[in-house]
Amino acid sequence: MHRRAVLRRLLAAGGAAALSACLDVEFDDDAPEIPSGSPDDRPDRQHAWNAALETDEHGNRRLPRHHVFRSLSYVGEDRERDRGLVETALTDLERAYGASPDGLLFTVGYSPSYFERFGESLSVDLPPAGPVVPGENVRRDDADAFLHLASDHASAVLGAEAALFGDRPANGTDVSRLDGVFELADPEDGRRTGFVGAGLPADREGNFQGVPQEEVHEAAPNFMNFRSGLKGSQATEDRVTIREGRFAGGTTQHVALLVHTLSNWFDRSTQEQVARMFAPDVDAENVGPVGEELTAHNRVDPVDESALHEVADEHGVVGHAQKMARFREDGRPPILRRDVNTDHDHEAGVVFVSLQRAFEEFRRLRVAMAGLDIAASTPVSERQDNGILQYFRTHQRGNFLIPPRRLRALP
Ligand code: HEM
Structure with missing residues (x-):
């Protein structure tokens, strides 16, 4: 197993022993130290990570390599006093780590049920977690709060957790618990936990349920081979920012846990995969086996609903990106995807994180992705040949408001 895969396993295990082991692996030579930071370096919007992210030569942004997601219950009794504690702890964390993938990026969000327990109405389009597509059977993540921690250093993510929920300083800085x-x-x-990086999905110990051994391309950034999150198919941070009301400057976050069922994905030719992931008229040569031929665009042209039905009739298949491309505004979708790979319990999957100004914008896309209308009137069926629906199941959904930074402590 390679170093990166070892770090991924340690992050998944969590806890103090994993943190010590991570520090040994990451800093056993003269690797540079993790930078500390200042709260003044952080932007007003918690979700404004883009300026800190690395970009490739086409302007596509790379998310940090290691991620931890924690669904949290509020167990305090005095919200007024606890607000101060939370703000102090988060500010301490900002001193402990620089505001970059080399340090730590994070967001904290709150669910509709959090606001409900205080009898407060949320003046934002964000329903309680639940099914999005008719007939869907999903677990609801109704936790009060949701913490997303991300860094290129597994030890920074684990260190932040150990400081907030344990009694260790983070990167040499004391952090309130x-x-x-x-x-x-x-x-x-x-x-x-989640991970990002070309080659990581193939780099693993033993088998994962739902993914045949040795099948994932060794350079692939995700379990289905093709890279995603290209600049041209992501909303800007401005586009997903709430403009008005108390939470102006915030955003809404949908978090879905997707588990892969890839057994016959790898029996398909690259062209068949491209037809399902992108669109049947996209040439696999122009995509490449892991998407390496793409620049900042996915080569999918938007088609309206009736043209999409014609594609289904003619080809017997419609593409995943193709189903959603018609919702682009000024050439870009209304949602910002920050999804990462996961192998929780040895099951290959995705923690699908989507940011949008209003939940309805996500819902419309997700309903279009389900393509039930296409299945009702064309040779494409509800799961087969209907984009990539056959290749994963949605296990859990959660909805959270990510307030602007000034309101991030128990709003
Ligand atoms: C297993 C899960 C998924 C995988 C592997 C996946 C992969 C991809 C890939 C490879 C692309 C094309 C490259 C790009 O444009 O970035 C894409 C595009 C896209 N996906 Fe997904 N995706 C998944 C789930 C979802 C879900 C649940 C949504 C929610 C609605 C979604 C929304 C989008 C959107 C909006 C686009 C861009 C459409 C456009 O070009 O306008 N994806 N996805």
């Missing part, structure tokens, strides 16, 4: 204010909403399932 949050464990009297928040606890994991579900000790079994309230913590997830």
Whole structure:
């Protein structure tokens, strides 16, 4: 197993022993130290990570390599006092780590049920978590709060967790503890980890359920081979920012846990995969086996609903990106995807994080992705040949408001 895969396993294990082991692996030579930071370096919008992210030669942004997601219950009794504790802890964290992938990026969000328990109405389009597509059977993540921590250093993510929920300093800086204010909403399932990086999905120990051994391309950035999140198919941070009301400057976050069912994905030719992932008229040569021929655009042309039905009739298949391309405004979709790979419980999957100004914008896209209308009237069926629906199941959904930074502590 390679170093990166070892770090991924340690992050998934979590806890103090994993943190020590991570520090040994990441800093056993003369690797540079993790930079500390200042709260003044952080932007007003918690979700404004883009300026800090690395870009490739086409302007596509790369998310940090390691991610931890924690669904949290608020267990404090005095919200007024606890606000101060939370703000102090988060500000301490900003001193401990620089505001970059080399340090730590993070957001904290709150669910509609959090606001409901205080009898407050949320003046933002964000329903409680639940099914998005008719007939869908998903677990609801109704946790009060949701913390997303991300860094290129597994030890920074683990270190931040150990400081907030344990008693260790983070990167040499003391951090106030949050464990009297928040606890994991579900000790079994309230913590997830994720990873980003070309070659990582193929780099693993043993088999994953739902993914045949040795099948994922060795250079692939995700389990289905093709890279995603190209600049041209992502909303800008401005586009997903709430403009009015108390939470102006914030955004809404949808978090879905997707588990792959890829057994016959790898029996398909690259052209068949491209037809399902992109569109049937996209030439696989112009995409490349892992998407390496793409620049900042996915080569999918938007088609309206009736033309999409014609594609389904003619080719017997419609593409995943193709189903959603018609919702582009000024050439770009209304949602900003920050999804990462996961191998929770040895199941290959995706923690699908989507940011949007209003939840309805996500819902419209996700309903279009389900393509039930296409399945009702063309040779394409509800799951087969209907984009990539056959290749994953949605296990859980959660909805959270990410307030602007000034309101991030128990709003
Ligand atoms: C297993 C899960 C998924 C995988 C592997 C996946 C992969 C991809 C890939 C490879 C692309 C084309 C490259 C790009 O434009 O970035 C794409 C585009 C896109 N995907 Fe997904 N995706 C997944 C789930 C979802 C879900 C749940 C949504 C939610 C609605 C979604 C929304 C989009 C959008 C909006 C685009 C861009 C459409 C456009 O070009 O206008 N994806 N996805």
